[in-house]
Amino acid sequence: MMSSTIFLHPASYFILGALLLPLFTRFKMQKVLLLAVPLLAFWQIHALPESFGICNFMGFELVFGRVDKLTYVFLHVFTLMALIGAVYCLHVKETGHHIAAFLYVAGALGTTLAGDYLTIFIFWELMAFASTFLIWYRKRKRSIEAGYRYLMVHTAGGLILLAGIFLRYQNCHDLTFAQIAVEGATTADYLIMIGFMLNAAVPPIHAWLPDAYPEATVTGAVFMCAFTTKTAVYVLARAFPGFEVLAIMGAVMALYGVGYAVIENDARRILAYHIVSQVGYMVCGIGIGTAMAVNGVCAHAYAHILYKALLFMGVGAVLEMTGKSKLNELGGLYKRMPWALFFTVIGGIAISGFPLTSGFISKSMIIASAGADHRIFLLVMLTLAAVGTFLSVGIKLPYFIWFGKDSGVKAKDAYWNMNLAMAFAAFMCIFLGIYPEYLYRMLPFAVDYQPYTAYHVSETLQILGFTGLGFYLMVKYLHPEPKSNLDVDWFYRKGALVFMWVACKPISIANDWVGEVYRTVGLRFTMLVAKALSWFDWEGIDWAVDNSAKGVVEGGDKMRTLQTGKIQQYIGGAVAALMIVLLVVVFL
């Protein structure tokens, strides 16, 4: 790649920034760099040509930059989110944490811009690898363990993706990353889809998300909730629109995630499960696959990144200030952290789709596209998930943290930079709700959808109001308990324990036992076998071949009697032999 095209790529700013961060630790220069890099990247994406950074590597054509409207809307929100995340983590002193966050963003941008599967794979793995550090930097034992699980699950997903890529190359020698036709999809394409679905946290391969995100650092979780799943949504929207399996899985996912969000206790675990639910809407929209649905997916991804990050920031502020994130340990914080409450509630009403917020203009687009496509079951499932959304994240979460029973936890409002980042994200949530054209203009297809119809407003007001009634009636029953709920990660977490037990106990015992048997019985037996083989070799094989071995030994014995050790005799013998050879040569 030419050096001029390297700096076209917004990911290169983040990689370069990550390399420079350790050198900029003095005089608050690091903070300047932290803000400058996302700003530059945000500005740079407007100037990207349609295609750049094409290079040949060992016979493969790698396309580092492919830009169209679908790419652009994701790039726009990714770089915007990187900026908000950078503001939110300005107070963090660990340079390594910033480096991990930058490389993670670079991975997401690189994947989004990639035009072939190999490039995708490189940035895909960079993303998984860098984000693991955002978990490990919390430095608790649980986080270290969760980080390892996260890394291993993503490595497995990456290998499935790679297997799909290899198989695809074998099938058609074409690694261009483009839309795959539903009729022509092969095993290779489905393997690739599974690899993508793992990152999109589609059940039953979703458990890494609620396992890892609550264990990440306060600021790391803000980054993580934005990039991994939404990059997966982008690649699915690029390659697999119209696949029926995605429509069904997406609707199931929307309900599955929200169901867990209703019963969980840890605030960040509620939000993590709720990502599963929200990404479910997007996966479902990709499965529906119409222009309106894909528009809805992009709009929802854009809006979702902002309000989910806002929620993670609000709850993260509480965790940063109080050291607690479990609902049963919190309560009555509204007097001590009013700003965090204010911003979190804006995130909560935006995610629930209140009129005049971003959720109202994005989520409804996917639901309406299900209706326009006469997919009534999908429509009902997605609407039910919307009910659960407002119940769990819109009401339950703020209620039990800021109201409810006063826990007496000491706290004060978060650092200024955290509040600033939250204010910016909150502003975007409201701004998009009031002025949806800003977002609609960026969408890949022309938008023929008007969110503010009387019927839609009426429907939404009923859903929200009566969800409130449901909460009011059941609030005692919803009281948080210090419990955590099983999910399919049970299989590999308990499975790993079983594996370790088998490795430690039976295999170890068997190993000792075999060792003992070998020492006593085996060694003698081996010696006997060796002797027998040696005899067989000596007598049997040699006789069978030509007795040459015996002949050599006997010859050697006779030679030994000739060796007298006197140098004159040797020289005499050598001269005699030479004479004989000469005579033979001359006379024959």
Add this chain to the structure above:
Amino acid sequence: MVTLLSYLQAHAKVLKWVFFAYLLGTLLFDFLIARHHPHFWGDSVIGFWALFTVFGCLGMIVFCKGLSHVWLAQREDFYDSEDSDNDE
């Protein structure tokens, strides 16, 4: 903002009636609006989404909480092995 919230909390009863009035208002509003292109039969029933939400919401809470109590809920240190201590 804190004083406002404290004031509201002190007058929770009033708030409750305002909330009920709002619910009634949404139902009345549903009578007035025009219905273009209903996607399915539910869209043409007045107050359908209100009913749907109440039953959906209560059903979801009962189902999920029930499943949690019967099966899914575990101690939070469920996965921690016995010989490791938690450094929280």
